[in-house]
Every structure is written in C-alpha cells, then in structure tokens.
Amino acid sequence: MGRRWGPAMAAGERAGCVVSARGAGAEAEGPWSCSGVLLNRRAGLVLCHGGIVAPFLRAGPGALQPGTGPSFLGPDSCRDDLRLYVQWGPGRGPRARAELRGALCTPPCSAQPAPRSPACARLLLLACCPAFRASFARLFGGDVPEQWRFAGGGPEPPEDEASTSGADEGPLLAALGWFALLRLEDCTVKEVMGSPRLSVVPAASLPKGAPLLTCGSPFGAFCPDIFLNSLSRGVLSNAAGPLLLTDARCLPGTEGAGVFSTHGALVALVAAPLCWRAREWVGLSLLCAADALLRSAALALRRLGLQAEAKELAALLPRQARDTSAGPQRAQVLQEHGAAWLAAVLVECGSVWGSGVALAPRLVLTCRHVAPRENKRVLVRPATKSPPVWGEVVFATQDTSPYDVAVVKLEESLKGIPFPVLASYFHEGEDVCVVGFGAFGQACGPSVTSGILSAVVEVNEAPVMLQTTCAVHGGSSGGPLFTSSGELLGIITSNTRDNSTGATYPHLNFSIPMAVLQPALSQYRCTGELLPLRELDRPSEQVRVVWRLQRVPAQPHQSKL
Known part of the structure; x- marks a missing residue:
C-alpha cells in the first residue's frame, strides 16, 4: 500500500x-x-x-x-x-525476527x-x-x-x-x-x-x-x-x-x-x-x-x-488528552476549515430531505427526488454550522428524465464555504470520495466515504454516468462526488437495489457528471435563462437506455445508396 x-x-x-x-x-x-x-x-x-x-x-x-x-x-x-x-x-x-512458516495448516498456507x-x-x-x-x-x-x-x-x-x-x-x-x-x-x-x-x-x-x-x-x-x-x-x-x-x-x-x-x-x-x-x-x-x-x-x-x-x-x-479538565479537543474544526467537503449542504423540502452541493454563494445543486417541484421553498443547512438559508427550486427535471437534477436559488448568500472547482477529466480507477448526509447526517453532519471511480459510461464519447465504490446511503442523494484533490466530479443520484430481496448495496452507486450539467448551469448563472437546463429533459435515447441500466444499442450500419 x-x-x-x-x-x-x-x-x-x-x-x-x-x-x-x-x-x-x-x-x-x-x-x-x-x-x-x-x-x-x-x-x-x-x-x-x-x-x-x-x-x-x-x-x-x-x-x-x-x-x-x-x-x-x-x-x-x-x-x-x-x-x-x-x-x-x-x-x-523492521525489527521482526525471521521465524518458521505457519504450521497450523498442512501444507503451510502462508x-x-x-x-x-x-x-x-x-x-x-x-x-x-x-x-x-x-x-x-x-x-x-x-x-x-x-x-x-x-x-x-x-x-x-x-x-x-x-x-x-x-x-x-x-x-x-x-x-x-x-x-x-x-x-x-x-x-x-x-x-x-x-x-x-x-x-x-x-x-x-x-x-x-x-x-x-x-x-x-x-x-x-x-x-x-x-x-x-x-x-x-x-x-x-x-x-x-x-x-x-x-x-x-x-x-x-x-x-x-x-x-x-x-x-x-x-x-x-x-x-x-x-x-x-x-x-x-x-x-x-x-x-x-x-x-x-x-x-x-x-x-x-x-x-x-x-x-x-x-x-x-x-x-x-x-x-493534551490526559487533561480531562480541558474538555473535548476542537483541533478537528480548525483542520477542517477549507476542506472541499464543506461545500456539501443538507436540503430539506417539507418532510423530504437529502444532500446537495453549493456551487456559488446563492446556487445549490441537488436531486429532483429531494426537491421535486419548481417554485417550492426549501431550507438549506450548510455543513459549516452557519445559519440555515431559505431558497426556491427554480428548476427540476421531469420525472421522465434520466437526469435526476434540481437547482435551488438561495435568498441569502452562503458564507465561509469553499466552493468547488469542477473536474476537467474523468479517470477510471482514481481515488474519489462522496460527501452526503446519509447515515446520521442530520445528527452529526455529513459523512465522508472513500473509494475509486470504478466506471465512466460514455455516449458519443461524452460521459453521461459515473460509478464509484464509495459507500452511499439513503439521504446522500444530491451530495458531491470529489476527486482526491477536491475537484467536483458529479452529484450522487442513487445506489443499487436488488429487486428480488429489496436489499440495497452502498458500494455500487451512480452519479451525474458535472460535464453534463456545467454548460447549462453556467448560462443560467450568467443570464438567468432556464432553457438550457430544460434540455436535460430531452436527452437522446442512448442516454435514457444507459440510465435504465440497459445495454446501449449499436449504431445501425449506414447505407451508401
């Protein structure tokens, strides 16, 4: 290692x-x-x-x-x-002495x-x-x-x-x-x-x-x-x-x-x-x-x-640990300042809650199934323990879209958050981490889980789905997927479920690449125009097939006549 x-x-x-x-x-x-x-x-x-x-x-x-x-x-x-x-x-x-091989198994197995x-x-x-x-x-x-x-x-x-x-x-x-x-x-x-x-x-x-x-x-x-x-x-x-x-x-x-x-x-x-x-x-x-x-x-x-x-x-x-009169050590808070995962936020929409990522002082990205309706007010709680901020869902993809995305515009600016830099490349096998509010996230803040980028699924040589081995749980939807250097790769949408037993498996999960969302988000930030975001409701059939976890059909042969 x-x-x-x-x-x-x-x-x-x-x-x-x-x-x-x-x-x-x-x-x-x-x-x-x-x-x-x-x-x-x-x-x-x-x-x-x-x-x-x-x-x-x-x-x-x-x-x-x-x-x-x-x-x-x-x-x-x-x-x-x-x-x-x-x-x-x-x-x-370095000081271990050489000894005989293991003798508990015959022949020795170690x-x-x-x-x-x-x-x-x-x-x-x-x-x-x-x-x-x-x-x-x-x-x-x-x-x-x-x-x-x-x-x-x-x-x-x-x-x-x-x-x-x-x-x-x-x-x-x-x-x-x-x-x-x-x-x-x-x-x-x-x-x-x-x-x-x-x-x-x-x-x-x-x-x-x-x-x-x-x-x-x-x-x-x-x-x-x-x-x-x-x-x-x-x-x-x-x-x-x-x-x-x-x-x-x-x-x-x-x-x-x-x-x-x-x-x-x-x-x-x-x-x-x-x-x-x-x-x-x-x-x-x-x-x-x-x-x-x-x-x-x-x-x-x-x-x-x-x-x-x-x-x-x-x-x-x-x-410092021997002195019980000093109370709990708070060095953790100081070391966490400036960490990329602090861009993760908790998004509450009525009785539904999930994760999100702050892209700008007044812009939060999350999943549609966390904030499903446009014009709906949501409460955003930063991971930095700053006061919560109200926002409005300005865009949410339709239920028929494979891209599970919602955009929240905040009424006030978020403060003290290091907004992430978007990743330019996707390298299968690289170390990544997921940040989300699943598994006790509401009680003690977002959880960080590590793994690798196990697959990048492309359509027409463009990434449309990311797969990781990080542990993802209910409540993590909408949370950020980071590289080891803190660049934002995408947002988590789901883990996998065995339909025959109902069991879920956290170490096989899917994310939407930021490369899919960035062009429309950039135009919205500059002009407030939602039309590019609405194009997410009209992806190609090949993209729909990928997100249905089906095989992408081969391109038919073109006739020369």
Missing part, C-alpha cells in the same frame, strides 16, 4: 492480536473470540472487546446494559471458570512467520466509555431494536425481517461500548526488546476524510495463519464525540481491533461492524476513540486500587 501506510502497517502488526474466552471443565462454554490491541508488550496489557467476557458475568450480560450499574466492573464480576488466551504474530516491522502460541491472560477490568454510550443513545435512539443489526459482516440481509431485532446479537449488542483490559501472565522481556512504544492520537485532532487503517482478525481465532492482523483501509467518515464511523471494511471477529492513523498512532478500537439498517447494508463500522476509552479505563483502575496499571495506561495518552 506504499510508503504512506508503512508506519500504520508496522504499528498494526506489532499491536494486533486475537483474544479468546472459554469456560473450564468438561462442559466448557465457548470459545468466544475477537480482535485486540497489545497496548504495552513489556507490561503485557491487552485491550479487546468486552463481548467475549459478557457470557461469564455472574450477573449475566444484562449487567452491561446502560443505566444498570457503574461504568466499570472488576475481575470478580466474572465467574471463576473464565479462561482467557491471547495470540499475536511476530510482526513485519509464507509469513507463524503466530506464536496463545498465552494465558487474566482480566483486570471491564470498562465502557460513558461519552461513547451517550453518543450512541443520541444517534440511534429507540431505533436499535427495530432497525439496526450489528453482527454479521457480509452483504446478505437476514432471511427473516424479525431477526433484525437485535436479540440474535447475543453478548455483542449488550456489550457495545464495553472493552476488556487484560494482562498477559507469561509476558517476557525477550519478546518485547526493541519494540517501539504504541502511541495514541486524540480522535478529535483528525478531520473528516482522514485516512485510517484497521488491523484486525476476521472471524476471531479461526485460522490465525490466514486471518490474523488482516488490514483494511478507509477514512474517518463521521464523528459524534468519541463515537466514530469509518468506511474501512470490518467483518465479525474484528471487534476490538485497532484503528491507526497514517503515522502509526492508535486512533480507535472497533466497537461493531454496522451491517444492516432495516434492509439497507450500511457498509460502515462503529469505532470508539482510543483516547476517551483509555481515560475511562485509567480512572476505573484507580478506583479499583490498581495504581500501577492506571499509570501505564495514562502514559500512552498524549499530554
């Missing part, structure tokens, strides 16, 4: 591990397993998801539900038969050094981040039992709609936001000599769209020869306090995995894959900021009298 990701890959390999839990005795329960992070190899401190410990709580998993007790539980909260094991690899950093044998560990603490749980309750509200399904990572919906109730999630949903702090029982100095110290970066210091790398083990302890410390790349899609969203692909078993910045600093831990909302595959993962979680865990350790362990956790935090 290039030099840019080298520090993140090395940090992930050094810190990544798998944690498993099982009961003792002839009728042992389990095993349950998840990913984890080796916070301090010398001290043998490991942080992982609390869901694998929840089945062994003396009071049952219900003890982890919000409002039922303290924000931490000591080791005596679990049954005596709990057995914990941690397994990690030698790492592929040329990488084998993971070391699982080491025994003991539970020090079960802790949650109260700010994370508060943000979770605010974003999801009462919709969790009816709408969201957190377990399972594939693109297949539940067979029975009733199974989305969350009851089948077992300990994962009950333990959402809870993490287990462990200490290895057989950690040796030889294992850790020369290992660089794990660093933590405050999540609030990263802007939306910041690149992230997750290092986790899909399916937990299943075949670590293959799955241990698998990498996935994405961006910081959105944030609500210490609750973060990323479009990096995280599968079941990666709960508790570390998420790293390009500099190799720990940003967050995976709390849960967000898979399905009703019958829509969301394609985002839910994270808990590492700095907020470690502060909560350190405070809990002090209350339990474990002062040495609390000091070890606090030493991982950057100085």
Whole structure:
C-alpha cells in the first residue's frame, strides 16, 4: 500500500492480536473470540472487546446494559471458570525476527512467520466509555431494536425481517461500548526488546476524510495463519464525540481491533461492524476513540486500587488528552476549515430531505427526488454550522428524465464555504470520495466515504454516468462526488437495489457528471435563462437506455445508396 501506510502497517502488526474466552471443565462454554490491541508488550496489557467476557458475568450480560450499574466492573464480576488466551504474530516491522512458516495448516498456507502460541491472560477490568454510550443513545435512539443489526459482516440481509431485532446479537449488542483490559501472565522481556512504544492520537485532532487503517482478525481465532492482523483501509467518515464511523471494511471477529492513523498512532478500537439498517447494508463500522476509552479505563483502575496499571495506561495518552479538565479537543474544526467537503449542504423540502452541493454563494445543486417541484421553498443547512438559508427550486427535471437534477436559488448568500472547482477529466480507477448526509447526517453532519471511480459510461464519447465504490446511503442523494484533490466530479443520484430481496448495496452507486450539467448551469448563472437546463429533459435515447441500466444499442450500419 506504499510508503504512506508503512508506519500504520508496522504499528498494526506489532499491536494486533486475537483474544479468546472459554469456560473450564468438561462442559466448557465457548470459545468466544475477537480482535485486540497489545497496548504495552513489556507490561503485557491487552485491550479487546468486552463481548467475549459478557457470557461469564455472574450477573449475566444484562449487567452491561446502560443505566444498570457503574461504568466499570472488576475481575470478580466474572465467574471463576473464565479462561482467557491471547495470540499475536511476530510482526513485519523492521525489527521482526525471521521465524518458521505457519504450521497450523498442512501444507503451510502462508509464507509469513507463524503466530506464536496463545498465552494465558487474566482480566483486570471491564470498562465502557460513558461519552461513547451517550453518543450512541443520541444517534440511534429507540431505533436499535427495530432497525439496526450489528453482527454479521457480509452483504446478505437476514432471511427473516424479525431477526433484525437485535436479540440474535447475543453478548455483542449488550456489550457495545464495553472493552476488556487484560494482562498477559507469561509476558517476557525477550519478546518485547526493541519494540517501539504504541502511541495514541486524540480522535478529535483528525478531520473528516482522514485516512485510517484497521488491523484486525476476521472471524476471531479461526485460522490465525490466514486471518490474523488482516488490514483494511478507509477514512474517518463521521464523528459524534468519541463515537466514530469509518468506511474501512470490518467483518465479525474484528471487534476490538485497532484503528491507526497514517503515522502509526492508535486512533480507535472497533466497537461493531454496522451491517444492516432495516434492509439497507450500511457498509460502515462503529469505532470508539482510543483516547476517551483509555481515560475511562485509567480512572476505573484507580478506583479499583490498581495504581500501577492506571499509570501505564495514562502514559500512552498524549499530554493534551490526559487533561480531562480541558474538555473535548476542537483541533478537528480548525483542520477542517477549507476542506472541499464543506461545500456539501443538507436540503430539506417539507418532510423530504437529502444532500446537495453549493456551487456559488446563492446556487445549490441537488436531486429532483429531494426537491421535486419548481417554485417550492426549501431550507438549506450548510455543513459549516452557519445559519440555515431559505431558497426556491427554480428548476427540476421531469420525472421522465434520466437526469435526476434540481437547482435551488438561495435568498441569502452562503458564507465561509469553499466552493468547488469542477473536474476537467474523468479517470477510471482514481481515488474519489462522496460527501452526503446519509447515515446520521442530520445528527452529526455529513459523512465522508472513500473509494475509486470504478466506471465512466460514455455516449458519443461524452460521459453521461459515473460509478464509484464509495459507500452511499439513503439521504446522500444530491451530495458531491470529489476527486482526491477536491475537484467536483458529479452529484450522487442513487445506489443499487436488488429487486428480488429489496436489499440495497452502498458500494455500487451512480452519479451525474458535472460535464453534463456545467454548460447549462453556467448560462443560467450568467443570464438567468432556464432553457438550457430544460434540455436535460430531452436527452437522446442512448442516454435514457444507459440510465435504465440497459445495454446501449449499436449504431445501425449506414447505407451508401
């Protein structure tokens, strides 16, 4: 993945591990397993998801539900038969030692050094981040039992709609936001000599769209020869306090995995894959900021009298993150100033809402199905937290037009927005990002998702449709599609739907190229003339065929007679 990701890959390999839990005795329960992070190899401190410990709580998993007790539980909260094991690899950093190939498969299926044998560990603490749980309750509200399904990572919906109730999630949903702090029982100095110290970066210091790398083990302890410390790349899609969203692909078993910045600093831990909302595959993962979680865990350790362990956790935090009296860090706001995605706006038309992009101080572009009627008043909310501005739909394409476009003229000028530069070229395979107000956009601002421009569909050598792999959700319609340098490629109109099941797929979506719209928009801005825009209602039959997702017919042969 290039030099840019080298520090993140090395940090992930050094810190990544798998944690498993099982009961003792002839009728042992389990095993349950998840990913984890080796916070301090010398001290043998490991942080992982609390869901694998929840089945062994003396009071049952219900003890982890919000409002039922303290924000931490000591080791005596679990049954005596709990057995914990941690397994990690030698790492592929500059100081990694060459070892024998993996021996768990016959013949060996990996040329990488084998993971070391699982080491025994003991539970020090079960802790949650109260700010994370508060943000979770605010974003999801009462919709969790009816709408969201957190377990399972594939693109297949539940067979029975009733199974989305969350009851089948077992300990994962009950333990959402809870993490287990462990200490290895057989950690040796030889294992850790020369290992660089794990660093933590405050999540609030990263802007939306910041690149992230997750290092986790899909399916937990299943075949670590293959799955241990698998990498996935994405961006910081959105944030609500210490609750973060990323479009990096995280599968079941990666709960508790570390998420790293390009500099190799720990940003967050995976709390849960967000898979399905009703019958829509969301394609985002839910994270808990590492700095907020470690502060909560350190405070809990002090209350339990474990002062040495609390000091070890606090030493991982950057100085500004240790000072809880300073309140939330706001560096994110400063870094976001001037970002291209700030041109995205929320468009509200009665009870309907969607996204849009501000092209000029008083001009907003969105989709027809967001603002469907001309002369209709709409409310535009900037992403910059500036006051909302009223506007009027001056043009909307007809329902029969394949181009789903509406133009809004604002009553007042938008301020503090960097209006985008239009892209001149379309390069298949280039990095792109989508900005839209789907997936919590009304609650915490627009989300940024990354991908590539996977296809440019042309008619008569002119682009008429763009296709990307960015995650696009309901509410993103009308939002901008940007290049990696911030140039505007087009506006999002839809993702794809399986008509047989009703399932939607966010990573296959379509946009209208700005090259189609720019000539008419330029003339409207200069003269106020709508006639060029109305030509969008009269495209060629070939364009209509493309947007019906049908094959473009070949040109008939011309007779020479």
